Amino acid sequence: MGVWVAAYLMSAVAAHCVLGRLARAGTGVGRFLMVATPLGLALFVHAASRDGLGPTTVAAVVVYAFACELYVFLFTLVASSVSASLLMALAAGALTAREIGTLCDEVGMVRMRLERLVNGGLLQVAPAGYAPTRAARVMLTGFRMLRRFFRHA
Amino acid sequence: MTVAAFCWAGVYLAFHFLLYALLLRRRQAFTWERTIFAYHLVGALGLAGALAAWIMVAPQPGNALIALGVVALQGIYSLSFLELWSLAEGSYSISILERVERDGSAATPERLSDLNRIGIRKREDRLDGLRRLRLVRPRGNRIELTGLGRVISGGLRLIGWLAAARTGA
Numbered sequence: 001m002g003v004w005v006a007a008y009l010m011s012a013v014a015a016h017c018v019l020g021r022l023a024r025a026g027t028g029v030g031r032f033l034m035v036a037t038p039l040g041l042a043l044f045v046h047a048a049s050r051d052g053l054g055p056t057t058v059a060a061v062v063v064y065a066f067a068c069e070l071y072v073f074l075f076t077l078v079a080s081s082v083s084a085s086l087l088m089a090l091a092a093g094a095l096t097a098r099e100i101g102t103l104c105d106e107v108g109m110v111r112m113r114l115e116r117l118v119n120g121g122l123l124q125v126a127p128a129g130y131a132p133t134r135a136a137r138v139m140l141t142g143f144r145m146l147r148r149f150f151r152h153a
Numbered sequence: 154m155t156v157a158a159f160c161w162a163g164v165y166l167a168f169h170f171l172l173y174a175l176l177l178r179r180r181q182a183f184t185w186e187r188t189i190f191a192y193h194l195v196g197a198l199g200l201a202g203a204l205a206a207w208i209m210v211a212p213q214p215g216n217a218l219i220a221l222g223v224v225a226l227q228g229i230y231s232l233s234f235l236e237l238w239s240l241a242e243g244s245y246s247i248s249i250l251e252r253v254e255r256d257g258s259a260a261t262p263e264r265l266s267d268l269n270r271i272g273i274r275k276r277e278d279r280l281d282g283l284r285r286l287r288l289v290r291p292r293g294n295r296i297e298l299t300g301l302g303r304v305i306s307g308g309l310r311l312i313g314w315l316a317a318a319r320t321g322a
Contacts, residue, residue, distance in 0.1 A: 002218050013315055020317030028316055055155040056215045059222025066225035069232055075316035078309050080246070083279040087298065087306040088313070090289060094297035100280070110268050113246050122250060130265075132254045140250055146241040149174075151184050 001047055001060045008043045009067045012036040027120050028079065029072055036068050080116075082109075155219050158207070162200070162223040166230050169196050189238055193231040200227050245275060 015035035020028065043064055047057040078084050089095065114130065117123040122136040132140070173183070173192070182188045204220040240247060248271055256265075280296070283289045288302035298306055312318075 001215075002221070005218075017315045017317065028318055032316075051215075055159060055219050055222070058159060059219045059225075062222045062229070063218070063225040066228040066232075069229055071312075071316075073232060073236065074309075074312045075318050078313040078316070079318040082245075082275050083283055084309050086276070086279060086283060087288060087302060088310055090296065090298045091303065091306040091310065094292055094295035096295050100276070100296065109245070110249065110265060113249050114265070117246060117250065123253060129256075130253050131257070132250055136250050137254065140247070140254060143241050143247055146237055149178070150238050150241050151178055152242045153184075 001051065001056055002063075004046060005043065005060050005063050005067075008039050008046075008064055009071075012039045012068065013071060015039075027116075028075060032068075032072060032075075040064055040068070080113075155216065158204075158219055158223055159226070162226050165200065166227060170230070170234075186239070186242070190235065193235060197224070197227050197231060200224065245271060 012032070012035050016028075016032045019031050019035060023031065040061065044057065044061050047060040051057055078088075086100065089100065114123065117136075118125060118130075122133055122139065123130045124133055177183045177192070183192070201224055204223055208216055208220055249265065249268060252265060252268060280289070283302070284291075287299055288305060289296050290299050291297075
C-alpha cells in the first residue's frame, strides 16, 4: 500500500502544479486542498477495499495527510518566508548587502503581504484604505489566545 | 498489536502535549524556539526508535506501513504545533492584520509604511540566522551560499516551481 500512498501524493502535487498554472484565483493552499482532499478520500476507499477498515488503511491515510501537510508547509514557506526568499535570491550568485536590500525591498514586502491578505479573504479594500474581514478578526482572536498559551511576550 | 500501536501513539502524543501545557510552558527555556524544536525532535526520535525496535521484534508484512503511520501522526502533531507556535510568536502577516484592525479604515498603504521597519529587522535577523546555520557566508563585501545553502535553495526553488508559488517575502 506504501507505493499507492506515494502515487496518490504525486498525483496531488502534479494536479496542484497544473492547477496553479491554469487558475491564478484563490490561494495556493485552497487550490491544493481542492485536489488533495478528493485524492485522500479516493486513497481511503482504495485502501479500505484492499485491506479492510484496519490499521493499514488508517496508516496509509495518516502518511498521506502528513505528506500533504509537509508539502503545504514547504510551498507556503517558499512564498512567504524571508529566509527562503534570501536563499533563492542568492542562488544566482553572491550579493552585496545593498543588492539584497533592493531584491527584498521592504516597501514591496508590505505591499505583497497586503495583496496576499486581500486575495486570501482576510482584508478588504475599504474606500479609505484596508479593513479586516470577519474571518481575519476571528483569526486574530485565535492568535491572541495562542500567544497567551505559548507565553510569547 | 497493530491497533495497539496507534492507541499507544495517541496516549504518548497526549502526554507530550499535556506535559507542555501543564508544566513546561511556564518555564523560561520553553519560550525559546530552539527548546521547543528540541522538545519535539527528541519526542519524534524516541518514537521512531521504539517503532524500529517493534518492527525488528515483529517483522510482519504491513507493520512497516503502520510504523510509518504512527511516525506520520507525530509529524502532523509536531508540524502543526511548531507552525502555530511560530506564527503566534511573530508572523509578519499577523502583525499587518493587527495593525489594520487597530487603525480601522485609516489603514492606508502610506500609513502602514512604518511596518517596513519590521521587514528590515526581519531581513537582518534572517540573514544572521542563515549565517549561523552555515547556509550563507561572507566573501569580501558580498554574501554567498555555502554548499548546503545551494542544495536547500535548489529544493526550495523546485517546490516553488511545482506549486507555481509567487516567491518574495
